[in-house]
Amino acid sequence: MHSLRVDLGQRGYPIHIGTGILADPALFAPALSTGPVAIITDSNVAPLYLEALQKTLRKLEKDVLTVTLAAGEASKSLANIQEITGRLLSAGYGRDCTLCALGGGVVGDITGFAAAVYQRGVACIQVPTSLLAMVDSSVGGKTGVNHPLGKNMIGAFYQPRAVIADTDTLDSLPDREFRSGLAEVIKYGLINDQGFFSWLEDHMDAVLAREADALAKVIQYSCKDKADVVARDELEGGLRAILNLGHTFGHAIEAATGYDQYLHGEAVAIGIVMAADLSRRLDLIRESEQNRIYALVKATGLPTFAPAFPIDDYLAFMRVDKKAEGGRVRFILLRGIGSAVITGDVPPAAIAQTLQAFMEHEHA
Amino acid sequence: MHSLRVDLGQRGYPIHIGTGILADPALFAPALSTGPVAIITDSNVAPLYLEALQKTLRKLEKDVLTVTLAAGEASKSLANIQEITGRLLSAGYGRDCTLCALGGGVVGDITGFAAAVYQRGVACIQVPTSLLAMVDSSVGGKTGVNHPLGKNMIGAFYQPRAVIADTDTLDSLPDREFRSGLAEVIKYGLINDQGFFSWLEDHMDAVLAREADALAKVIQYSCKDKADVVARDELEGGLRAILNLGHTFGHAIEAATGYDQYLHGEAVAIGIVMAADLSRRLDLIRESEQNRIYALVKATGLPTFAPAFPIDDYLAFMRVDKKAEGGRVRFILLRGIGSAVITGDVPPAAIAQTLQAFMEHEHA
Known part of the structure; x- marks a missing residue:
């Protein structure tokens, strides 16, 4: 495994890159907040890696809620921000929860934005499963959704607590x-x-x-x-x-x-x-x-x-x-x-x- | 007129309190970004003070777009964030625009949030016209909208560039x-x-x-x-x-x-x-x-x-x-x-x- 750091002072965070690291609770533990966890993923990625991530988080004795969005760019919408935050509210999730983005760029962008705005900001961990997300969108804190009149026009700069890139997930990438x-x-x-x-x-x-x-x-x-x-x-x-x-x-x-x-x-x-x-x-x-x-x-x-x-x-x-x-x-x-x-x-x-x-x- | 400052380093800003100051371009000029302006207001406040604020901003040679929301708490919704950002996009507003919140707490909260998320953040000036907004919601950067399952559950900490509280506007307050x-x-x-x-x-x-x-x-x-x-x-x-x-x-x-x-x-x-x-x-x-x-x-x-x-x-x-x-x-x-x-x-x-x-x- 290789680790590096995004150096942003108090908002700095590690990027871990390696094979099989989705199964390593020790990488997740320092980045989690004190409360429960919600995994945001999509319909392509969920069948492949959701169970593995749930298992890792449960080893840390975390309650885990899952929101599975339809795969594709159309999911990056304010309507899905309403949906995700509604699921968190229904589950009684407070400011001490953590959102985990499990997927490619779309999932990473909307999850980061949901974390930025839910109760004015909760913890976020990026678990990119596409090459694009690993090399670009999961790093740097640009989050957001699309407006019908323009892509990424609604968003925030909001840094994750960690990026955990398991290169094994690229095996399944088309x-x-x-x-x-x-x-x-x-x-x-x-x-x-x-x-x-x-x-x-x-x-x-x-x-x-x-x-x-x-x-x-x-x-x-x-x-x-x-x-x-x-x-x-x-x-x-x-x-x-x-x-x-x-x-x-x-x-x-x-x-x-x-x-x-x-x-x-x-x-x-x-x-x-x-x-x-x-x-x-x-x-x-x-x-x-x-x-x-x-x-x-x-x-x-x-x-x-x-x-x-x-x-x-x-x-x-x-x-x-x-x-x-x-x-x-x-x-x-x-x-x-x-x-x-x-x-x-x-x-x-x-x-x-x-x-x-x-x-x-x-x-x- | 009385002025004080919210001391937040680079994000610090002035609060001006006085009579008739809505008409003073000199208070607005330092807080405006380089581009055009959008005034967000509501159906109660627009007939009373919108023209005065437009006049002040036009003295500064600013293009001014207006979005008038229905008065009331129900307007504090993600749907209206979509509406406001859509109006800004249609008008070709870029990152160099400034949003002015002209109204009470509802207008201030949603406008602040729209400014926080439009193109990941544009300038915002709070022009509170209710006592509640002047003494509380316009100051401090808490912005947001309601979710059907909870009030203020979607939002951001985002400081305005200035708060301009014209106490004359309280004359019309029920x-x-x-x-x-x-x-x-x-x-x-x-x-x-x-x-x-x-x-x-x-x-x-x-x-x-x-x-x-x-x-x-x-x-x-x-x-x-x-x-x-x-x-x-x-x-x-x-x-x-x-x-x-x-x-x-x-x-x-x-x-x-x-x-x-x-x-x-x-x-x-x-x-x-x-x-x-x-x-x-x-x-x-x-x-x-x-x-x-x-x-x-x-x-x-x-x-x-x-x-x-x-x-x-x-x-x-x-x-x-x-x-x-x-x-x-x-x-x-x-x-x-x-x-x-x-x-x-x-x-x-x-x-x-x-x-x-x-x-x-x-x-x-």
């Missing part, structure tokens, strides 16, 4: 979801860690084969890179925005397609390729660097072209994205592999050219 | 609501400020006549007492709970009557009388002190007896109240006028005796 998680992994190399990017170029076959050592390295480096950024800018006052590399384009792709054609990581993969292209157009990176980025995304089997929509539609979705302030769309661009820059000064013509270049055409 | 606000005022004297309690005994006639000087004193002292407690314990880790004097009984009365028979302050008034009785039964205060408390509550015209329900019903509502932890109900009791103590060790028999003593009987 291939498409596994690859989707790799988009965020590539992102860490690009924004922060040139050596990790090179390592990924050399070892993508082992990663895609889910070899244990390669997986462990991917998750450890990703968590460390994310924890470093979060520790320096918890509330996204500035630096933390670099974690959104590829997300301005990615969110627009998700929005334009109604959030049901692309997995988040797939949209981010296209967004990364576009961000690299835009960075090259603005002479921030060389064509050889852009080609390396394109090749690595391609090697993961992730998509590299966006669906065809009018460019104005894409631009409108970017403006409504929460990174738009004062009417200007902010982009995270690259100054090289391993170095990102945040800017609100991108010529609209360049954005349009990038969209045009990486959009699928019917007769391509 | 008598019953004005008196209701005085319950919290009496509370501050009881928990923290013996001199203020004595002053209230001597000047209740002037307060009830809404004499300007008396009102100013009431609001200034209440805000100062609350700000002191909040500065010492922002997240209610311990001390801040003394602000809940009378609220354990009070919330049970509100819950038992479906939240539509008693105003919050009326239920708190009965709760204060009960807490005094319980404190006397446990030999924490003398009978003469209990009598002074009863007399002052009575002098405000607030109720001092609870509606008749089985005692077990009241006890059940207390246990579900968020102050119950580990199954024990916490009470705030008095050790004298001006001094409160928090305890989870109250003999159930004594609670039952107090409920019995201050419950209305059909043939009383």
Whole structure:
């Protein structure tokens, strides 16, 4: 097992990564509050890992309540916050309870938000079971639900008490979801860690084969890179925005397609390729660097072209994205592999050219 | 005008109290974020003060959007959080917007919570127009909405950027609501400020006549007492709970009557009388002190007896109240006028005796 720490003073917490650790009560005990526990999970994950987690918590003599949401992004709603808090209230759960998020990004995001707002804040433990959740959404305290008019538009910064990532749970992850998680992994190399990017170029076959050592390295480096950024800018006052590399384009792709054609990581993969292209157009990176980025995304089997929509539609979705302030769309661009820059000064013509270049055409 | 400060370091903020200050752009300017403004208000308050506040904000060249909720406690719902955030999203409001709560406790609570969760947090200014909101709910950052199963069960600690209390707005406050606000005022004297309690005994006639000087004193002292407690314990880790004097009984009365028979302050008034009785039964205060408390509550015209329900019903509502932890109900009791103590060790028999003593009987 490998452990690291998100260094946020009193709100700091450990990330444990290893095989079989879902069954280790000693990892859960220090993160639990004094009262009972509620496990929030979904209909895909519950049949696989719920019993194991219940068993672990009962060894700690905890009362355990379970809320199983329908699998899928549609569950990330205020209606389910009402449902979860209603279940907690019906069970008489007080401020001393702990919520455990057992699942992927959707479960982690809504559970973290439920913990943030139930009785104005209760303890939360993240138990991610997807690669995306392990390398990204379970770490850093961004929680929330979707509004019909925008994804993640209602939420809070709320740190968990611990992240417990049992890599055995990845065995059951469908291939498409596994690859989707790799988009965020590539992102860490690009924004922060040139050596990790090179390592990924050399070892993508082992990663895609889910070899244990390669997986462990991917998750450890990703968590460390994310924890470093979060520790320096918890509330996204500035630096933390670099974690959104590829997300301005990615969110627009998700929005334009109604959030049901692309997995988040797939949209981010296209967004990364576009961000690299835009960075090259603005002479921030060389064509050889852009080609390396394109090749690595391609090697993961992730998509590299966006669906065809009018460019104005894409631009409108970017403006409504929460990174738009004062009417200007902010982009995270690259100054090289391993170095990102945040800017609100991108010529609209360049954005349009990038969209045009990486959009699928019917007769391509 | 009188100004004081809630001392919370980077999250600290000013409270301005005075006549006609709703029209002073200079008080709003430092608290506004860089983007547009949304005023959240209700159907009672909008016809009276909305235009004045819009005018003030437009002097600062701000775009102003208005959301008018139906007046009343039922508006404090997650459904209205969805509605408010939907209006903000439709208008393209980003993280740089500011929400202004123009109204009483309901508007302040839901607006504060909307600000806490919209895009994970935007700026908020509290413009309280009721006595209760001026002396209590607008100060201290407790925000939230109700769940059908419990009041204030979904919320956040989220501090405003400023509280701007224009005492002219109290002129329009119905008598019953004005008196209701005085319950919290009496509370501050009881928990923290013996001199203020004595002053209230001597000047209740002037307060009830809404004499300007008396009102100013009431609001200034209440805000100062609350700000002191909040500065010492922002997240209610311990001390801040003394602000809940009378609220354990009070919330049970509100819950038992479906939240539509008693105003919050009326239920708190009965709760204060009960807490005094319980404190006397446990030999924490003398009978003469209990009598002074009863007399002052009575002098405000607030109720001092609870509606008749089985005692077990009241006890059940207390246990579900968020102050119950580990199954024990916490009470705030008095050790004298001006001094409160928090305890989870109250003999159930004594609670039952107090409920019995201050419950209305059909043939009383």
